[in-house]
Amino acid sequence: MFRIVFVLDILNGNAVHAVRGERAKYLPVKGSRICESSSPIDIISALTPNEVYIADLDSLQHIGNNFELIKRISTTTRTMADTGVENMNDVEKCARIADTVILGTETASLDLIENAAMRYSGRINVSIDMKNGRVLTKDRRMEAEPQKLVKLLNEYDIGDIIILELSKVGTGAGIDAEFLSNIAGLSSHTVLVGGGIRDMDDINALKEIGVGGALVATAVHKGKIPVELIR
Numbered sequence: 001m002f003r004i005v006f007v008l009d010i011l012n013g014n015a016v017h018a019v020r021g022e023r024a025k026y027l028p029v030k031g032s033r034i035c036e037s038s039s040p041i042d043i044i045s046a047l048t049p050n051e052v053y054i055a056d057l058d059s060l061q062h063i064g065n066n067f068e069l070i071k072r073i074s075t076t077t078r079t080m081a082d083t084g085v086e087n088m089n090d091v092e093k094c095a096r097i098a099d100t101v102i103l104g105t106e107t108a109s110l111d112l113i114e115n116a117a118m119r120y121s122g123r124i125n126v127s128i129d130m131k132n133g134r135v136l137t138k139d140r141r142m143e144a145e146p147q148k149l150v151k152l153l154n155e156y157d158i159g160d161i162i163i164l165e166l167s168k169v170g171t172g173a174g175i176d177a178e179f180l181s182n183i184a185g186l187s188s189h190t191v192l193v194g195g196g197i198r199d200m201d202d203i204n205a206l207k208e209i210g211v212g213g214a215l216v217a218t219a220v221h222k223g224k225i226p227v228e229l230i231r
Contacts, residue, residue: 003213004203004229005080005192006049006220008073010066011057014038017218021131021166023057033223040066044073049230051078053162053194053215054098060084060107071097080125080160091116095123100159104129105149106136117156125192126153127162136166146179147186154188161189162215168196170218175202181209199224 009018009026015038016026028038035046044052052073058064060083070081074097081098084107085091091112094101101120103113106129117124128146129136135146142149146163153161163183168174173196184191193206194215203225206214219225 002203002207002211003051003190003192004225005051005053005213005215006047006230007053007055007194007215007217008040008043009055009057009217010040010069012064013040013066013069015040015043016057017170017221018055019170021169023061026057029221032221034221034227040069040073044076047220047227047230049077051080053102054079054081056081056083067093067097074098082127085112085116087112088115088119091120091124095120099123100125102127102162104164105139105142107138109139110141110152111139113153113158114156117158121157122159124158125160125162126156126158127164129164129166131166133165147182150183150186154186158189160192160212161187162192162194164215165195169194171196172198172218172224174198175205177205177209180206180211184210184212197225200226203229 009016014028017029035042054070056066079098080100080102082102083094085103086107100123102125104127190212192213193211197214197216
């Protein structure tokens, strides 16, 4: 079944509107069709989503964290969290507050992905973080085309693969169906797509090409994707 996963980007305790990965410019959510508040707890209470992707932007930028908030949200719905994991200690901390730990290529190494997948079987998702089509990584072993990296990750016991195009986040720029169809065909894992999803036309296009789910925030706040599909 195709999954539509609600996204919460949290900065300094507020749900913020993420745009193009330019974190310094993120502002609290305003004008949402979900609720008037930018409080993550209020938004989750109003939306009652089936599952949530949470990015802890404070932790990602090493300026604090929102761990207690994530832990509270995890008592009400299924969560996957990206806290900027860099080592096994970070994995352990994230595993205590969320159902699934996201290891992003921007911060994690391939060795960490392998070790975390063995230690936390079924609780690790890997995010292939990209900007303008290029994989963001500090690990030379992952400096490759996304397609090659997807095939490499087939060898690991992980949950979902997330294809996150940061340059499209919050823009409603649409999807690259040909590229994503290729990715879905190469992966032995469920593929989730984030960045640029506009409306139900994009959701239906992703279904048709074999993608397993979508990460959405802006389209939900704007009422372009019915909340019933998130619940």
